[in-house]
Amino acid sequence: MKKKARINPRKLPTQERSKQLVDSLLSATANILVRRGYEGLTTNRVADEAGVSVGSLYQYFPNKESLVEALIRRWSDGLMETIADHYLEVRNESIETAVDTMVRAALDSTRVDAKLHRILTQQIPNVNALPALELFNRRMSERVASWLELHREELEVEDLHLAAEIVVMTLAGLSDYALIQRPELLDSPSFVQHLSRLVLGYLAPTRASQLSASAGKRRRTSKRLAQS
Amino acid sequence: MKKKARINPRKLPTQERSKQLVDSLLSATANILVRRGYEGLTTNRVADEAGVSVGSLYQYFPNKESLVEALIRRWSDGLMETIADHYLEVRNESIETAVDTMVRAALDSTRVDAKLHRILTQQIPNVNALPALELFNRRMSERVASWLELHREELEVEDLHLAAEIVVMTLAGLSDYALIQRPELLDSPSFVQHLSRLVLGYLAPTRASQLSASAGKRRRTSKRLAQS
DNA sequence: TCAGAATGCGAGCAATTGCTCAGGTTTTGT
DNA sequence: ACAAAACCTGAGCAATTGCTCGCATTCTGA
Numbered sequence: 001m002k003k004k005a006r007i008n009p010r011k012l013p014t015q016e017r018s019k020q021l022v023d024s025l026l027s028a029t030a031n032i033l034v035r036r037g038y039e040g041l042t043t044n045r046v047a048d049e050a051g052v053s054v055g056s057l058y059q060y061f062p063n064k065e066s067l068v069e070a071l072i073r074r075w076s077d078g079l080m081e082t083i084a085d086h087y088l089e090v091r092n093e094s095i096e097t098a099v100d101t102m103v104r105a106a107l108d109s110t111r112v113d114a115k116l117h118r119i120l121t122q123q124i125p126n127v128n129a130l131p132a133l134e135l136f137n138r139r140m141s142e143r144v145a146s147w148l149e150l151h152r153e154e155l156e157v158e159d160l161h162l163a164a165e166i167v168v169m170t171l172a173g174l175s176d177y178a179l180i181q182r183p184e185l186l187d188s189p190s191f192v193q194h195l196s197r198l199v200l201g202y203l204a205p206t207r208a209s210q211l212s213a214s215a216g217k218r219r220r221t222s223k224r225l226a227q228s
Numbered sequence: 229m230k231k232k233a234r235i236n237p238r239k240l241p242t243q244e245r246s247k248q249l250v251d252s253l254l255s256a257t258a259n260i261l262v263r264r265g266y267e268g269l270t271t272n273r274v275a276d277e278a279g280v281s282v283g284s285l286y287q288y289f290p291n292k293e294s295l296v297e298a299l300i301r302r303w304s305d306g307l308m309e310t311i312a313d314h315y316l317e318v319r320n321e322s323i324e325t326a327v328d329t330m331v332r333a334a335l336d337s338t339r340v341d342a343k344l345h346r347i348l349t350q351q352i353p354n355v356n357a358l359p360a361l362e363l364f365n366r367r368m369s370e371r372v373a374s375w376l377e378l379h380r381e382e383l384e385v386e387d388l389h390l391a392a393e394i395v396v397m398t399l400a401g402l403s404d405y406a407l408i409q410r411p412e413l414l415d416s417p418s419f420v421q422h423l424s425r426l427v428l429g430y431l432a433p434t435r436a437s438q439l440s441a442s443a444g445k446r447r448r449t450s451k452r453l454a455q456s
Numbered sequence: 457t458c459a460g461a462a463t464g465c466g467a468g469c470a471a472t473t474g475c476t477c478a479g480g481t482t483t484t485g486t
Numbered sequence: 487a488c489a490a491a492a493c494c495t496g497a498g499c500a501a502t503t504g505c506t507c508g509c510a511t512t513c514t515g516a
Contacts, residue, residue, distance in 0.1 A: 013463095015462065015463075015512095015513070015514090017462090017463070017464090017512080017513080018462080018463065018464090021463085021464085038354070039354075042502090042503070042504085043503085043504060043505075044503080044504085044505095047466095052464075052465085053464065053465045053466055054465085054466070054504090054505075054506095055464065055465055055466065055505090055506080055507085056463075056464050056465070057505095058504090058505065058506080059462095059463070059464080063504075063505080064503095064504065064505090122353035123353070125350035125351070126266070126267075126354075130408075130409075133409075134409060137409065156437065157422070157425070159418065159422075162418065162419070162422060163422070165410075166402065166422055166423075166426065169401070169402055169405045170398055170401070170402060170426070173397070173398070173401030173402065173404075173405060174394070174397055174398060174401065176401075177397045177401060180358075181358075181361075181362060181365065182393075190387065190390065191390070194385070194387075194390060194391070194394055194430075195394075197385075197430055197433075198394065198398070198426065198429075198430040200429075200433075201426075201428075201429030201430045201433040201436060202422075202425055202426040202429045202430070205425075205428075205429040205433040205434075205436035205437035205439075206433075206437040208429060208433035208436075208437075209384065209433035209434040209436075209437055211433075241493095242492075243482095243483070243484085243492065243493075245482080245483080245492090245493070245494095246492080246493065246494090249493085249494085270472085270473070270474085271473080271474060271475075272473080272474085272475095275496095280494075280495085281494065281495045281496055282474090282475075282476095282495085282496070283475090283476080283477085283494065283495055283496065284493075284494050284495075285475095286474090286475065286476080287492095287493075287494080291474075291475080292473095292474065292475090457516100458515105458516100459514105459515100459516100460513105460514090460515100461512105461513085461514075461515105462511105462512080462513070462514085463510100463511080463512070463513080464509100464510080464511070464512085465508100465509080465510070465511090466506105466507105466508105466509105467506105467507100467508105468505105468506090468507100469504105469505090469506080469507105470503100470504100470505095470506105471502100471503085471504090471505105472501100472502085472503080472504100473500100473501085473502080473503090474499105474500095474501090474502100475498105475499090475500095475501105476496105476497105476498090476499080476500105477495105477496105477497100477498100477499105478495105479494105479495085479496105480493105480494080480495075481492100481493075481494070481495090482491105482492080482493065482494085483490105483491085483492070483493080484489105484490085484491075484492085485488105485489095485490090485491095486487100486488090486489095
């Protein structure tokens with residue numbers, strides 16, 4: 001148990017064989033994380049689960065942390081991709097619809113692989129994955145900001161970048177919170193409604209107030225099933 | 229390194245001497261957490277730092293986790309208290325002022341002992357402190373909910389309990405996020421402004437829209453320095 | 457074909473950790 | 487004063503972990 005034996009991997013996977021090996025190591029890592037948590041994650045165990053030997057593991061990962069880091073990178077890239085899709089979907093919609101879609105997208109992406117999502121977001125502080133997370137958030141914020149630009153005149157906030165960041169932070173935070181402490185909320189229609197109102201009321205309170213005024217008793221009818 | 233040797237402490241501190249011991253153990257735990265992180269937290273090290281022997285530690289804490297759990301309890305109790313004060317302050321104020329105060333309170337409580345706050349919230353998943361955290365959130369939500377009751381007619385949300393929970397979750401989440409990823413924001417006036425707008429726009433979009441309408445060019449002048 | 461590079465193996469080392477226990481010291485109640 | 491209870495000590499056990507290294511196997515390209 002030295003301090004930090006090595007920082008770079010000894011080799012990069014060039015042949016197909018080794019690429020598969022790296023891949024199965026990451027999958028094994030994910031499995032073990034889900035089944036036994038971070039405490040139960042052992043390099044020996046990972047190698048075992050992946051059906052390779054520890055030695056091979058240490059060819060491509062300099063240490064235990066880097067395993068989790070790599071997994072987080074793979075995972076957040078996937079997340080980014082699916083959310084980018086929603087972003088495209090939404091370019092030409094009204095603010096109300098777009099916000100609704102974004103909220104659903106956030107909740108959906110939390111639900112997918114919920115258990116892994118949960119463990120990864122929780123364990124991020126344990127590994128040096130903050131940079132990766134920051135990057136992720138920055139890219140998300142930029143996306144949202146550039147979407148906000150499209151609606152500039154309808155919005156009642158000036159600093160669109162700060163606004164975008166706050167929206168992203170809010171949705172991510174509330175999704176995670178719900179996942180961890182109130183899983184029922186994730187599937188509750190009224191939760192979606194409230195989140196939409198939260199975001200819309202922030203970006204365009206006037207529109208939001210109109211909306212809640214016109215919804216005296218009747219249910220609001222917003223369809224749009226986010227998928228993926 | 230057994231699995232979980234014992235769950236209950238052997239003794240409860242009854243004499244004054246041992247109470248001080250327990251206290252210094254918790255403080256030592258906090259110090260070490262701040263200086264070396266959770267990885268660096270060792271029962272031997274804690275005992276050393278507190279100037280007692282490991283044996284004594286294990287008289288009052290059944291295992292390592294319980295140390296951190298106890299620390300989290302002590303810390304969240306303190307938090308709860310200071311925030312409860314703000315709650316009293318605010319009973320007779322307008323929604324706008326009250327929201328502003330709550331936002332500032334949230335940011336303040338994050339700033340105090342920022343480093344410890346950060347490590348504790350991050351390490352909560354590592355120990356069995358979720359129950360304590362849930363309790364904390366529930367109590368906070370109840371406080372906020374009962375405050376919302378006072379303004380029932382002015383609000384444009386029906387489910388006040390859900391609303392309270394969302395407000396609490398939002399403020400806590402954004403404060404933590406800011407602390408960890410954008411510390412500058414914690415002291416930025418415009419961040420406070422945005423958060424107030426976020427919450428107000430959710431609870432009472434009509435009022436929020438009036439507010440942002442009347443703030444064409446001029447700076448909004450909201451004083452009120454939250455202290456504590 | 458075949459050398460050398462890439463890949464893979466896994467027993468085992470070195471270090472560390474959480475925790476115990478037999479025994480000493482201090483406090484309390486009488 | 488004195489016994490019992492509460493408190494404290496710390497050497498060291500048992501287990502576990504991250505990681506290395508000498509060697510075997512497979513692949514690549516000329």
